[in-house]
Amino acid sequence: MIRSLILIAALAAPMPALAHNVISSVFPSGSDIEGEVGFSSGDMATDLLIEVFDDAGNKLGETVTDADGFFLYTPTQPITHIFRGDLGAGHVAEVMMPASEVAALMGREAAASTASASVGTPTAPTAALAGLSDQARAELATMIRTELRPLRQEISAYKNKNNLQTILGGLGYIAGLFGLGFYIAARRKMEGGK
Amino acid sequence: MHIVDGALSNPVLIGGAVLAVGGIAMGLKKLPLERIPAAGVLSASFFVASLIHVPIGPSSVHLILNGLAGLVLGWAAFPALFVGLLLQAVFFGFGGLTVLGVNAVNIAGPAVLAGLIFGRLVSRGGPMQGAIWGGLGGGFAIAATTLAVAFSLALSGDEFVPAAKLVFVAHIPVIVIEALLSGAAIFLARRVKPELFAGSKGGWT
Numbered sequence: 342m343i344r345s346l347i348l349i350a351a352l353a354a355p356m357p358a359l360a361h362n363v364i365s366s367v368f369p370s371g372s373d374i375e376g377e378v379g380f381s382s383g384d385m386a387t388d389l390l391i392e393v394f395d396d397a398g399n400k401l402g403e404t405v406t407d408a409d410g411f412f413l414y415t416p417t418q419p420i421t422h423i424f425r426g427d428l429g430a431g432h433v434a435e436v437m438m439p440a441s442e443v444a445a446l447m448g449r450e451a452a453a454s455t456a457s458a459s460v461g462t463p464t465a466p467t468a469a470l471a472g473l474s475d476q477a478r479a480e481l482a483t484m485i486r487t488e489l490r491p492l493r494q495e496i497s498a499y500k501n502k503n504n505l506q507t508i509l510g511g512l513g514y515i516a517g518l519f520g521l522g523f524y525i526a527a528r529r530k531m532e533g534g535k
Numbered sequence: 536m537h538i539v540d541g542a543l544s545n546p547v548l549i550g551g552a553v554l555a556v557g558g559i560a561m562g563l564k565k566l567p568l569e570r571i572p573a574a575g576v577l578s579a580s581f582f583v584a585s586l587i588h589v590p591i592g593p594s595s596v597h598l599i600l601n602g603l604a605g606l607v608l609g610w611a612a613f614p615a616l617f618v619g620l621l622l623q624a625v626f627f628g629f630g631g632l633t634v635l636g637v638n639a640v641n642i643a644g645p646a647v648l649a650g651l652i653f654g655r656l657v658s659r660g661g662p663m664q665g666a667i668w669g670g671l672g673g674g675f676a677i678a679a680t681t682l683a684v685a686f687s688l689a690l691s692g693d694e695f696v697p698a699a700k701l702v703f704v705a706h707i708p709v710i711v712i713e714a715l716l717s718g719a720a721i722f723l724a725r726r727v728k729p730e731l732f733a734g735s736k737g738g739w740t
Binding site for chain 2: 507508510511512514515516518519520522523526527530
């Protein structure tokens with residue numbers, strides 16, 4: 342028994358400790374909602390069906406993740422969007438984007454389309470006052486998102502990392518708990534024996 | 536294998552918690568003084584087993600080792616596995632505290648079942664025969680756990696058959712590995728420490 346456990350422990354030691362926690366997030370991306378789903382081990386959920394619901398549970402639509410676990414969804418109504426992906430085996434990713442954010446995102450798109458429609462008319466300079474054109478801004482946003490992507494993944498992977506201290510701490514708790522149980526049982530037995 | 540917070544509906548969570556409390560009470564009743572250390576060691580091995588990842592294609596699955604605990608401890612596996620699950624939830628964030636009851640029932644339930652079905656067979660005959668039954672018991676516990684997980688998901692609204700298929704297929708390699716591991720562990724235990732089974736003081740019944 343003990344030998345076999347030592348064997349198991351020895352087998353366990355060199356393996357990387359990875360958790361199977363689901364990570365997911367959504368963020369505005371131009372006029373779309375972009376999100377990612379994956380495991381904290383860095384495996385992203387590919388070709389996963391993401392269903393979109395409102396806060397009453399009515400289905401609004403669905404989308405599918407790409408090879409990197411990212412998905413895109415274009416909102417049609419400024420209401421709360423709940424994205425739900427089932428990774429199987431009880432792993433469910435659920436992220437919400439509140440109505441205000443969706444509205445802001447759609448509002449921006451509406452504003453952008455009116456601005457582009459008015460390009461060429463004498464009133465166009467109002468857009469130039471902002472310093473950056475909408476297109477440059479969108480490109481910049483995409484660039485920043487791409488740069489931040491690995492960082493975000495690394496942070497969430499780091500948050501879910503199990504280090505040796507955690508494992509030893511857990512084992513310590515188990516030893517303590519069962520020691521306590523042993524103590525109580527032994528005391529009860531000794532009292533009964535008297 | 537661990538269901539996460541938010542995947543199940545409230546009635547399922549409450550039902551799972553009630554069942555788990557019943558199982559723990561039953562297990563503690565059937566845990567004699569002599570077996571407490573064994574329960575602790577198996578609880579610890581269950582706690583650590585989930586960190587052993589077996590890579591399969593793009594994904595990976597982790598060991599569970601609930602069958603082994605059930606074969607050795609019988610009913611007493613319930614509290615032992617519950618402690619392991621509780622600490623996994625707290626330390627590693629596996630599953631969650633609200634789903635703890637359901638997870639305990641899904642993982643410890645099949646372990647107890649495996650113990651009740653295969654426990655006596657494991658202690659009979661030679662070590663090799665015991666190992667074969669042990670392997671069957673270990674595999675059976677995982678298979679039953681996948682079905683239990685699919686069933687809890689089904690109770691919360693998922694379709695049972697596709698969910699069961701998904702969980703079951705994903706865990707076929709684990710079933711095989713666990714069967715081999717449980718068999719090997721039982722074989723070793725039968726040779727090195729046969730009294731673990733033969734004594735069986737308040738063991739399985």
